[in-house]
Amino acid sequence: MSREAEYDVVVIGGGLGGLICGALLSRYGKRVVVLEKNHQIGGNLQVFSRDKVIFDTGVHYIGALAKGNNLDRFFKFLGIREGLNLVRMDVDAADRIHFGNEDKFYPIAQGYDNFSKQLTTVFPESKAEIEGYCRLIQDVCSAFPLYNLRYDQADYFSSDFFTTSLQEMLEKTISNKRLREVLTGNSLLYGANAEITPFYVHALVVDGYIRSAHRCVKGSSQIAKLLVKNIRENGGEVLKRAEVEKCEIEQGRVAAVCLTDGRRIKGLDFISSLHPKASIRLVGEANFRKAFVSRITTLTDTQSAFSVHIKFKPGSFPYLNYNIYHHKTPEGVWKAKGKVDESWPCTLMVSMTVPDTDSNYAEAASVLTYMDYAEVKPWETSFNTVALPGERPDSYYRFKKRCEERVLDELEVVFPEIREKIESVYSSTPLTYKNYIGDLTGSMYGIQKNADNPVATMVDPRTKIPNFFLTGQSINLHGIIGVTVSAFATCMHLIDGKTLIEDLNRIN
Numbered sequence: 001m002s003r004e005a006e007y008d009v010v011v012i013g014g015g016l017g018g019l020i021c022g023a024l025l026s027r028y029g030k031r032v033v034v035l036e037k038n039h040q041i042g043g044n045l046q047v048f049s050r051d052k053v054i055f056d057t058g059v060h061y062i063g064a065l066a067k068g069n070n071l072d073r074f075f076k077f078l079g080i081r082e083g084l085n086l087v088r089m090d091v092d093a094a095d096r097i098h099f100g101n102e103d104k105f106y107p108i109a110q111g112y113d114n115f116s117k118q119l120t121t122v123f124p125e126s127k128a129e130i131e132g133y134c135r136l137i138q139d140v141c142s143a144f145p146l147y148n149l150r151y152d153q154a155d156y157f158s159s160d161f162f163t164t165s166l167q168e169m170l171e172k173t174i175s176n177k178r179l180r181e182v183l184t185g186n187s188l189l190y191g192a193n194a195e196i197t198p199f200y201v202h203a204l205v206v207d208g209y210i211r212s213a214h215r216c217v218k219g220s221s222q223i224a225k226l227l228v229k230n231i232r233e234n235g236g237e238v239l240k241r242a243e244v245e246k247c248e249i250e251q252g253r254v255a256a257v258c259l260t261d262g263r264r265i266k267g268l269d270f271i272s273s274l275h276p277k278a279s280i281r282l283v284g285e286a287n288f289r290k291a292f293v294s295r296i297t298t299l300t301d302t303q304s305a306f307s308v309h310i311k312f313k314p315g316s317f318p319y320l321n322y323n324i325y326h327h328k329t330p331e332g333v334w335k336a337k338g339k340v341d342e343s344w345p346c347t348l349m350v351s352m353t354v355p356d357t358d359s360n361y362a363e364a365a366s367v368l369t370y371m372d373y374a375e376v377k378p379w380e381t382s383f384n385t386v387a388l389p390g391e392r393p394d395s396y397y398r399f400k401k402r403c404e405e406r407v408l409d410e411l412e413v414v415f416p417e418i419r420e421k422i423e424s425v426y427s428s429t430p431l432t433y434k435n436y437i438g439d440l441t442g443s444m445y446g447i448q449k450n451a452d453n454p455v456a457t458m459v460d461p462r463t464k465i466p467n468f469f470l471t472g473q474s475i476n477l478h479g480i481i482g483v484t485v486s487a488f489a490t491c492m493h494l495i496d497g498k499t500l501i502e503d504l505n506r507i508n
């Protein structure tokens with residue numbers, strides 16, 4: 001590419017959202033370029049490898065990819081479903097919920113009937129309420145047209161599930177306290193702050209995993225690679241190490257983006273898949289309505305994460321084809337608590353890497369917990385990525401080490417002999433996520449939805465600038481399905497939406 005180039009659509013950010021927009025728009029004949037700042041494409045789909053083992057940095061398992069599920073249908077349409085190398089997780093308990101030092105694990109199974117059956121075995125007196133919960137989740141999800149590959153207008157703004165918090169809804173519908181805690185046991189998937197997290201967020205996230213749960217073999221970066229291939233086959237371009245520094249505005253429209261290396265890329269339309277706060281910075285606050293800037297910049301983000309990546313000694317630890325969500329106390333399910341005080345870490349999610357061979361032993365596991373960005377603020381001026389290597393102070397590495405140890409201590413509550421089986425440990429902090437993703441606080445899932453004012457926390461793909469659109473996890477919903485739906489919602493403003501959805505339904 002020369003130092004000046006011109007496209008129909010310039011997409012900023014090569015995570016899932018940006019890549020799906022690139023794939024869709026190039027398929028409909030648009031000349032597209034996707035600009036990614038990192039050395040590796042994919043955003044939260046990036047992987048890294050240590051001692052020949054691949055670790056996922058973000059996505060550990062994916063819902064709704066079984067035949068006929070919504071994500072399966074979206075991915076088939078995008079031409080990437082066939083190429084995915086996946087393993088179906090334990091059908092009777094893809095997630096197991098664990099509290100304190102109890103010796104009981106509560107199953108979150110796949111398939112609504114099986115989900116009911118497995119939980120009813122543990123809570124026989126709650127059979128009717130469990131079945132009612134399953135109906136409720138499905139009813140809520142059916143109200144979201146695009147989630148169901150429908151074209152109709154959304155009409156849920158005054159619905160109960162939109163304005164009622166997760167905690168309130170469960171208290172209304174589930175009388176057994178422990179069952180409520182189990183149903184919220186994998187709330188790390190949406191960074192629950194259960195008093196304000198709207199029930200619909202819980203419903204849309206858990207629905208996918210109840211339908212089906214898969215792990216990616218050799219990491220989720222395969223999704224990004226397939227999308228890149230697809231974009232290039234459609235005549236589009238994907239550029240790595242292409243960091244957008246600012247957008248140039250001419251006569252109320254974005255005319256071009258300027259990259260940090262001096263390149264300038266012109267386009268007719270622009271899509272930013274970055275966090276909306278970062279998108280506003282690129283364009284300049286003065287170019288948006290004051291009310292929009294003030295709303296977006298004051299919204300709270302979901303919590304950030306601390307991840308511990310473990311490589312096991314060969315043949316020492318069994319491969320578990322399910323995740324464990326461990327909570328120090330049951331209260332952990334309700335609040336994404338990331339302050340590193342004496343009770344941290346309150347919640348752990350343990351997920352195994354699919355072994356490279358047929359072995360019954362695990363090669364590696366990732367353990368995820370919440371961490372406030374404030375904990376790493378002392379080192380926030382340091383920067384280190386593969387594309388832009390840099391130094392961090394020793395105090396940062398000492399902090400990381402102390403946190404690693406505390407996560408391993410808590411992990412021992414679930415697996416008492418795990419330390420002896422560990423060969424090596426690596427970790428990442430909110431600063432790692434911030435540097436790699438470009439999000440201002442390393443937030444896991446972008447903007448936190450709020451049942452007290454749900455509309456304010458929904459972000460429209462359209463902006464006041466007629467040729468500048470938003471996509472990504474803060475628009476509709478986070479996660480693989482949420483971001484996919486958001487990308488379709490964005491593209492429906494650049495190509496005929498009705499045709500797009502008709503074509504999507506024709507393929508399946």
Ligand SMILES: Cc1cc2nc3c(=O)[nH]c(=O)nc-3n(C[C@H](O)[C@H](O)[C@H](O)COP(=O)(O)OP(=O)(O)OC[C@H]3O[C@@H](n4cnc5c(N)ncnc54)[C@H](O)[C@@H]3O)c2cc1C
Pocket residue numbers: 012013014015016017018035036037038041042043044045057058059060061062063242243244245273274305368433436437438439443444445471472473474478479480481483
């Ligand atoms: C720790 C963690 C675990 C998760 N686990 C799961 C899971 O198990 N299952 C699931 O479904 N979801 C999971 N998610 C959520 C899911 O990964 C995200 O919702 C999704 O990948 C977000 O995609 P995106 O395209 O919106 O944003 P991102 O993936 O953040 O992509 C944005 C891209 O923009 C690039 N960028 C930023 N600034 C610039 C710039 N100035 N110029 C050019 N490029 C730029 C970034 O480098 C990045 O590649 C997890 C997320 C995290 C953080």
